[in-house]
Every structure is written in structure tokens, then in C-alpha cells.
Amino acid sequence: MGGPLKMSGKKSPNGSRSDQEGTAEARRAPMREFSRSLPMSLLRAREAVMRQFRPSLRNHGLTEQQWRILRALTAVDTIEVTELARVAFLLGPSLSRILRDLEARDLIERRTAKADLRRGEVSISSKGLKLIEAVAPTSEAIYAEITHRFGARKLAELQDMLGELERSLAAMEVAGEGEAEADE
Amino acid sequence: MGGPLKMSGKKSPNGSRSDQEGTAEARRAPMREFSRSLPMSLLRAREAVMRQFRPSLRNHGLTEQQWRILRALTAVDTIEVTELARVAFLLGPSLSRILRDLEARDLIERRTAKADLRRGEVSISSKGLKLIEAVAPTSEAIYAEITHRFGARKLAELQDMLGELERSLAAMEVAGEGEAEADE
DNA sequence: CCGGAGAACTTAACATGTTAAGCAAATTTC
DNA sequence: GAAATTTGCTTAACATGTTAAGTTCTCCGG
Numbered sequence: 001m002g003g004p005l006k007m008s009g010k011k012s013p014n015g016s017r018s019d020q021e022g023t024a025e026a027r028r029a030p031m032r033e034f035s036r037s038l039p040m041s042l043l044r045a046r047e048a049v050m051r052q053f054r055p056s057l058r059n060h061g062l063t064e065q066q067w068r069i070l071r072a073l074t075a076v077d078t079i080e081v082t083e084l085a086r087v088a089f090l091l092g093p094s095l096s097r098i099l100r101d102l103e104a105r106d107l108i109e110r111r112t113a114k115a116d117l118r119r120g121e122v123s124i125s126s127k128g129l130k131l132i133e134a135v136a137p138t139s140e141a142i143y144a145e146i147t148h149r150f151g152a153r154k155l156a157e158l159q160d161m162l163g164e165l166e167r168s169l170a171a172m173e174v175a176g177e178g179e180a181e182a183d184e
Numbered sequence: 185m186g187g188p189l190k191m192s193g194k195k196s197p198n199g200s201r202s203d204q205e206g207t208a209e210a211r212r213a214p215m216r217e218f219s220r221s222l223p224m225s226l227l228r229a230r231e232a233v234m235r236q237f238r239p240s241l242r243n244h245g246l247t248e249q250q251w252r253i254l255r256a257l258t259a260v261d262t263i264e265v266t267e268l269a270r271v272a273f274l275l276g277p278s279l280s281r282i283l284r285d286l287e288a289r290d291l292i293e294r295r296t297a298k299a300d301l302r303r304g305e306v307s308i309s310s311k312g313l314k315l316i317e318a319v320a321p322t323s324e325a326i327y328a329e330i331t332h333r334f335g336a337r338k339l340a341e342l343q344d345m346l347g348e349l350e351r352s353l354a355a356m357e358v359a360g361e362g363e364a365e366a367d368e
Numbered sequence: 369c370c371g372g373a374g375a376a377c378t379t380a381a382c383a384t385g386t387t388a389a390g391c392a393a394a395t396t397t398c
Numbered sequence: 399g400a401a402a403t404t405t406g407c408t409t410a411a412c413a414t415g416t417t418a419a420g421t422t423c424t425c426c427g428g
Contacts, residue, residue, distance in 0.1 A: 034255050035271060038330065038343065039237070039248075042230035043273060045346040048353040049223055054386090063386090063413065064223075071218050082376065087219065089227060094414055096378055101413090118376045118423045146222065150352045158345045159222065161338065162229040168334045169232040238416090247383065247416095266406065278384055280408055285383090302393050302406045 052146065056138045060131060065090060065098055070107060070132050073124035080113070081120045107131060236330060240322045244315060249274060249282055254291060254316050257308035264297070265304045291315060 034040070050064060057067050068088045073079065079087070085095045099122060102108045107128035113119040124132070147155055218224065234248060241251050252272045257263065263271070269279045283306060286292045291312035297303040308316070331339055 034252075034259060035273075036343065037327070038339065039230060039233050040252075040273060041343045041346040042226060042233065045349050046223065046226035046230060047273070048350045049226065052353065052356060053223070058387090065414065068218075068224075075218060080376085089224065089231070090414085091416065092377070093379080093416075097414075100378095116376085116424070120377070143221070145356065146353065149356060150349050154345065154348070155222065158342075158349065159220065159225045161342045161345065162225040164338070165229050165334050165342065166232045169236065169330065172236060172329065172333060242417095249384065264406085275385065275387090276407065277386075277409080281384075284408090300394070300406085304407070 049146065052142050053139065056135065056142065060135050062131070062135065065094065066102060066107075067135070069095070069098060069102065070124060070128050073108065073122065074129065074132055076123075078121045078123040081122060084122055102128070233330065236326050237323060240319065240326065244319050246315070246319065249278065250286060250291075251319070253279070253282060253286065254308060254312050257292065257306065258313065258316055260307075262305045262307040265306060268306055286312070 054064065057064060062070070065088070068090070069084065072084060072088045081095065081099070082092075084090075085092055088095070090098070099108065099110065103110055106125055108122055109125050110120055110122050113121050150158075238248065241248060246254070249272070252274070253268065256268060256271045265279065265283070266276075268274075269276055272279070274282070283292065283294065287294055290309055293307050293309050294304055297305050334342075
């Protein structure tokens with residue numbers, strides 16, 4: 001978020017802005033261009049990508065998350081809820097709600113494991129599979145277009161970097177989990 | 185949540201998995217490795233980053249979005265709601281709600297423009313400014329740590345690529361806005 | 369066995385994402 | 399210059415994100 005990397009701040013008055021900004025920047029913390037922080041960059045990039053897919057999914061009555069779930073289910077025969085949450089990258093509560101709805105729409109099937117009654121086993125239904133097959137072509141076409149526009153090589157490179165970023169931070173322990181932070 | 189995932193092991197009969205997966209993959213569409221799609225990569229990367237900031241923000245009673253708004257407000261004297269939405273990358277309705285809450289907490293001030301009664305002008309309050317100043321140090325430290333772990337050079341490179349991706353897709357018109365999709 | 373600790377979800381509660389309406393003020397059109 | 403249109407928000411409604419509790423069911427030590 002706050003991403004300032006170079007608060008060194010060029011003092012030079014911002015040439016042609018509506019002068020209020022110059023005033024504000026002068027008397028306030030010269031934090032770095034907020035919009036260039038890593039979180040914002042990632043957010044905007046992802047939105048730019050998802051913006052391409054949402055209309056198509058919407059036309060088929062699916063949200064992004066529902067699609068992720070169905071999509072993940074096509075790769076397995078059955079999967080436990082916790083595993084599915086990990087794969088589809090959804091928090092338990094969200095998944096719980098979505099599965100309830102998808103089941104009501106007969107897009108998935110669910111049953112409890114016989115070995116452990118706490119666990120639920122989920123699988124896609126034939127109706128769900130048909131839906132996936134109906135959406136997939138458009139989805140693939142969009143993905144191909146994105147790849148073409150950005151460049152396959154660069155895309156692969158970007159994904160490598162994203163993976164590296166993930167791994168870099170995986171080990172980074174999260175600060176002040178519950179305290180009120182030393183100062184202030 | 186989420187994290188490494190290693191389901192579906194290509195076509196090769198997955199040596200040690202519970203064999204159901206292999207079966208599923210064999211009889212179903214061999215779609216792209218779901219977890220390696222660009223949207224998922226971006227989502228996981230962003231989550232890995234935000235995971236570092238949320239606890240600190242939470243300790244100060246702020247959500248990620250509220251922080252974005254206050255953060256954006258420190259860069260200007262006043263700003264119109266629509267402009268703020270653009271800068272903080274929030275949709276109008278979300279912003280509308282959040283501003284209502286932030287105003288109730290006296291973290292921001294709002295008034296209508298005299299020239300155009302439809303427009304609202306927002307600015308951060310002294311209380312809001314104090315809050316920002318209280319959070320900023322921790323936030324900056326986390327950002328610095330992330331930069332250190334991933335590498336300043338690579339970080340800059342990553343952000344360049346993200347910006348490029350954004351620009352690549354900016355011109356890409358969104359398909360089938362409202363139709364039911366030719367077929368497929 | 370039995371009771372407590374832990375695991376696997378599910379519910380609850382509140383905040384935001386997302387699309388569609390609603391509304392009042394400003395602008396355009398005829 | 400009044401009606402039609404557009405603009406700048408705000409509401410509404412529904413889905414998901416996020417954290418805390420609650421509910422069953424397992425498992426484990428005594």
C-alpha cells in the first residue's frame with residue numbers, strides 16, 4: 001500500500017496541476033505517488049484482466065469465484081472442501097456459501113466422506129460440466145487474445161516474477177498480529 | 185489462504201496421487217493448468233502482499249480500502265468523489281458507503297461544491313491525518329521489507345510489466361457486453 | 369471408555385465488489 | 399426556456415472477503 005519507495009520527493013512544483021495539489025503536497029507528508037504502490041499495481045493489473053472475462057461469465061450466470069470453483073472441479077473426480085478452498089484460493093466461509101448455491105443450482109454434487117463424517121466431498125455434476133464446456137471456448141479465446149496482446153514471452157516472464165514474489169513473502173512473518181503496535 | 189497447489193499432474197499417470205484425478209483428467213477437457221492462469225497468479229501475488237499489511241491496518245481500525253482513501257486524501261487538499269474513486273480504484277457505490285462511515289468517524293470532511301451542487305468535495309480531517317501518521321511508519325517498514333526481500337530492481341521491473349499489461353488491455357474492448365454469446 | 373483438544377466445516381456479522389435503479393442538479397436540445 | 403438528456407452521486411440488492419463463533423466429529427491421553 002503506502003508504497004513510497006523514494007520519498008526523496010522532487011520538490012519541483014508540479015507544473016500545471018490545479019495548484020491545490022501543490023499546496024497540499026507542500027504542507028503535508030510527501031508520501032510517494034500512492035497509485036504506484038505494489039498493491040495498487042497488482043490490483044489494477046488484475047482488474048484489467050478480469051474485466052475481459054466477467055461479461056462472458058455473467059452471460060452464463062456465473063461469478064468469477066463460481067467459475068474458479070467449477071473450473072477447479074473439472075480437474076478432479078472429487079475433492080474435499082478444504083482442498084478446494086486451497087486450490088480455488090477462497091476462504092472457507094466464502095466457499096461454504098458458494099457451494100450451497102452451486103449445489104442448489106445442481107452444478108455440483110456433494111456428500112460426506114464415509115471415513116470421516118466431518119469432511120465433505122465435492123464433485124462437478126454433468127450439468128456443471130456442460131456449463132463449463134459452454135463457457136470455456138470464449139474464455140480460452142479471451143485468454144489467447146490477452147496473451148497475444150501482451151506477448152507470450154512477457155506473460156511467462158510476468159508469471160515467473162509473480163510466483164517469485166509470492167515465494168519471497170511466503171516466509172515473511174506477518175507483523176503485530178494482535179498487539180497495538182509498539183508506538184502509537 | 186491458498187498456497188501451493190499440486191493437483192493434476194499433466195497427462196502422465198500421476199504416479200502416487202489417489203488415481204481418481206488421473207481418471208478425471210483423462211476423460212475431461214485438458215484445460216490449462218488452472219492455478220497457473222494469469223488471474224490466479226495476480227490474485228495470489230496480491231494476497232501475499234496484502235497479507236503483510238492487513239494486521240497493522242486492523243490494529244488501527246482501518247480496512248484496506250479505508251486506508252487507500254485516507255492515503256489518497258493526504259496528497260490533495262480536497263478532491264471530488266468521482267476523482268477519488270478513480271484514484272483509490274474503488275467503485276462508486278463502495279466509495280459512497282465508505283465515505284459515509286469515515287465521515288461518521290470524523291476522519292474526513294465533506295461538503296458540496298458551490299459551483300455544482302451535485303459534486304461533493306472531500307478532504308481529510310486533522311484526526312484522519314493523525315491516524316495516517318500513526319500507521320505510516322509501520323506501513324513503510326513493511327513495504328521496505330518487501331522491497332528488500334524481493335529486490336528493489338526486480339520490484340521495479342515487475343511494476344513496469346504490470347503497467348504494461350494494463351496498457352495492453354486498456355484498448356482491448358470487452359467482448360459480448362450483453363448478448364448471450366453467439367453459441368459455443 | 370471418557371473427556372478434552374483439535375479438525376473440518378458452517379454461521380454470523382460486518383465491510384466491500386458489482387450491477388442496476390433512483391435522484392437531484394446541470395446541460396443540451398428544440 | 400421547458401422538456402429531454404446527461405452527470406454525479408446515492409440506494410438497493412445480492413455475492414464475496416474477512417474474522418470470530420458455533421457445531422460436529424475425530425483422535426488422543428488417562
